[in-house]
Amino acid sequence: MLHAFVSLTLAATSFPLVASLATSLACCSANHTYPSVFGTEIISLTAVEVRNYSTAVETSGAVLAANLTGLNFCSINVTYTHPGWNDLITVTTWLPLTGWNGRFQGTGGGGWATGSDTQLVAPAVAAGYAAATTDGGHSNLLVHPDWALSSPGNVNYFLLQDFASVALSDMTVIGQALTESFYGRPAAHSYWNGCSTGGRQGLMLAQRYPELYDGILALAPAINWDSFIVAEYWAQHVMNRIAYYPPACELEAFTAAAIAACDDLDGVVDGIISDENACDMDPHSVIGQSFLCNGTVPMQLTAAGAEIALAAWTGPVDASGKKQWYGLNRDANLTAGLVATTASLNGTLTSAPFPIPTDWIKFFIEKDPLFNIANISDAEYFRILHESRNQYAGIINTADPT
Numbered sequence: 001m002l003h004a005f006v007s008l009t010l011a012a013t014s015f016p017l018v019a020s021l022a023t024s025l026a027c028c029s030a031n032h033t034y035p036s037v038f039g040t041e042i043i044s045l046t047a048v049e050v051r052n053y054s055t056a057v058e059t060s061g062a063v064l065a066a067n068l069t070g071l072n073f074c075s076i077n078v079t080y081t082h083p084g085w086n087d088l089i090t091v092t093t094w095l096p097l098t099g100w101n102g103r104f105q106g107t108g109g110g111g112w113a114t115g116s117d118t119q120l121v122a123p124a125v126a127a128g129y130a131a132a133t134t135d136g137g138h139s140n141l142l143v144h145p146d147w148a149l150s151s152p153g154n155v156n157y158f159l160l161q162d163f164a165s166v167a168l169s170d171m172t173v174i175g176q177a178l179t180e181s182f183y184g185r186p187a188a189h190s191y192w193n194g195c196s197t198g199g200r201q202g203l204m205l206a207q208r209y210p211e212l213y214d215g216i217l218a219l220a221p222a223i224n225w226d227s228f229i230v231a232e233y234w235a236q237h238v239m240n241r242i243a244y245y246p247p248a249c250e251l252e253a254f255t256a257a258a259i260a261a262c263d264d265l266d267g268v269v270d271g272i273i274s275d276e277n278a279c280d281m282d283p284h285s286v287i288g289q290s291f292l293c294n295g296t297v298p299m300q301l302t303a304a305g306a307e308i309a310l311a312a313w314t315g316p317v318d319a320s321g322k323k324q325w326y327g328l329n330r331d332a333n334l335t336a337g338l339v340a341t342t343a344s345l346n347g348t349l350t351s352a353p354f355p356i357p358t359d360w361i362k363f364f365i366e367k368d369p370l371f372n373i374a375n376i377s378d379a380e381y382f383r384i385l386h387e388s389r390n391q392y393a394g395i396i397n398t399a400d401p402t
């Protein structure tokens with residue numbers, strides 16, 4: 001634990017004075033002792049006072065797009081390793097120089113990024129929080145987990161554990177310790193803020209480290225990772241199997257037909273299918289129906305397109321007819337992500353899978369970045385789904401609220 005500034009700050013009675021007194025002295029690397037975190041070895045600590053910082057943040061989860069200006073904070077990087085794991089992780093903590101609201105905010109990542117250096121930390125600091133994030137020991141690319149393999153065929157399980165859970169606990173303990181050392185008293189409350197991967201991280205913290213946070217905002221949490229990530233690839237797999245890559249306008253026409261059939265089942269015609277369970281609209285029933293592609297080009301709904309739409313809606317169904325995971329709601333935008341196609345150079349449409357599932361299958365299941373996912377059989381697809389569950393549920397599923 002850190003005690004360097006406790007005596008200084010305890011001597012003062014008014015908190016804003018404490019903050020300004022402490023910061024001019026405290027935001028200096030030499031003035032911090034290393035936080036003590038069981039299982040880690042701290043390698044370095046650097047503190048830099050940052051004044052008049054500005055940044056543009058994008059909408060992410062509960063954070064709205066904003067141009068933040070005039071932020072003054074102490075920025076502290078702590079690098080550390082888990083001895084024997086051969087990892088090198090950086091935790092970044094930003095501590096407002098004035099106007100600290102007495103609270104700590106841990107912030108999450110997205111996609112394959114364990115954390116984000118500024119996108120969630122800066123708005124938290126602008127709102128008065130002491131806030132922290134972690135790089136999890138790897139690049140913070142949202143797509144392409146270039147850190148996944150130690151060597152071809154061998155998953156870097158330590159970095160995967162860091163990404164899935166361990167680095168989140170470390171970051172919180174380090175960030176809270178620096179907060180206490182800097183202001184001379186611990187944060188009165190700690191909150192988590194994350195979306196998607198960050199939402200899953202929030203639930204992981206609740207499930208595995210429940211003492212660290214008083215409140216957790218876990219938006220769009222990527223839970224049941226082992227199953228839903230592989231299921232996200234199902235419609236693309238079916239496209240490859242039947243060698244039909246539907247234009248976006250055809251998928252939109254299937255979606256429109258489903259909404260027309262099921263919108264009123266919930267009693268309100270609003271373009272939304274709220275009673276999805278009551279909607280069993282079969283896209284084969286509208287094969288041959290005419291529609292205007294892009295509002296101008298007359299086309300007809302195809303049988304192959306119906307098969308793709310149905311695959312997207314039912315989710316993976318195995319050879320015995322057993323549904324292995326969920327599909328998308330029939331009013332979901334199919335072309336926005338999971339059922340996208342793209343034109344190749346010669347104009348022919350081809351598969352445009354969402355990269356997270358293809359990366360998961362290549363790197364973590366096949367352990368081979370060159371694996372040709374476009375050419376797998378149904379049997380291979382379901383073997384992959386089974387291996388995903390068998391090998392990774394306990395590491396990353398984050399679906400154990402008990």
Ligand SMILES: *[C@@H]1O[C@H](CO)[C@@H](O)[C@H](O)[C@H]1NC(C)=O
Pocket residue numbers: 004005008025028030031
């Ligand atoms: C902060 O660090 C400087 C340089 O190492 C040292 O002279 C000073 O006494 C330290 N202040 C506190 C409050 O620890």
Ligand SMILES: *[C@@H]1O[C@H](CO)[C@@H](O)[C@H](O)[C@H]1NC(C)=O
Pocket residue numbers: 046047048075076077090092
């Ligand atoms: C912390 O690390 C980031 C990323 O490497 C760097 O941009 C920043 O300047 C570092 N800050 C401090 C205080 O060392």
Ligand SMILES: *[C@@H]1O[C@H](CO)[C@@H](O)[C@H](O)[C@H]1NC(C)=O
Pocket residue numbers: 052054069070
């Ligand atoms: C703070 O930065 C803004 C630009 O974001 C600049 O216009 C302003 O002059 C700076 N203020 C100070 C005190 O440096």
Ligand SMILES: *[C@@H]1O[C@H](CO)[C@@H](O)[C@H](O)[C@H]1NC(C)=O
Pocket residue numbers: 056065066067
């Ligand atoms: C941020 O500033 C840019 C450039 O001035 C502007 O285009 C954008 O609309 C601003 N964003 C917000 C959320 O205000």
Ligand SMILES: *[C@@H]1O[C@H](CO)[C@@H](O)[C@H](O)[C@H]1NC(C)=O
Pocket residue numbers: 247249293294297
């Ligand atoms: C419809 O619009 C998309 C996107 O602009 C375009 O790629 C596609 O060629 C268009 N299809 C037709 C049939 O005009």
Ligand SMILES: *[C@@H]1O[C@H](CO)[C@@H](O)[C@H](O)[C@H]1NC(C)=O
Pocket residue numbers: 252333334335336
């Ligand atoms: C679906 O998403 C795509 C890509 O974001 C967008 O271009 C399209 O307009 C959306 N379709 C509908 C019907 O909202």
Ligand SMILES: *[C@@H]1O[C@H](CO)[C@@H](O)[C@H](O)[C@H]1NC(C)=O
Pocket residue numbers: 344345346347348350
């Ligand atoms: C168009 O390009 C794709 C991808 O390179 C290729 O698979 C396909 O055979 C080509 N089609 C034609 C008609 O040349």
Ligand SMILES: *[C@@H]1O[C@H](CO)[C@@H](O)[C@H](O)[C@H]1NC(C)=O
Pocket residue numbers: 372374375
């Ligand atoms: C798929 O596999 C078959 C048989 O192994 C092979 O002949 C074919 O070229 C492969 N197709 C692609 C797109 O890789």
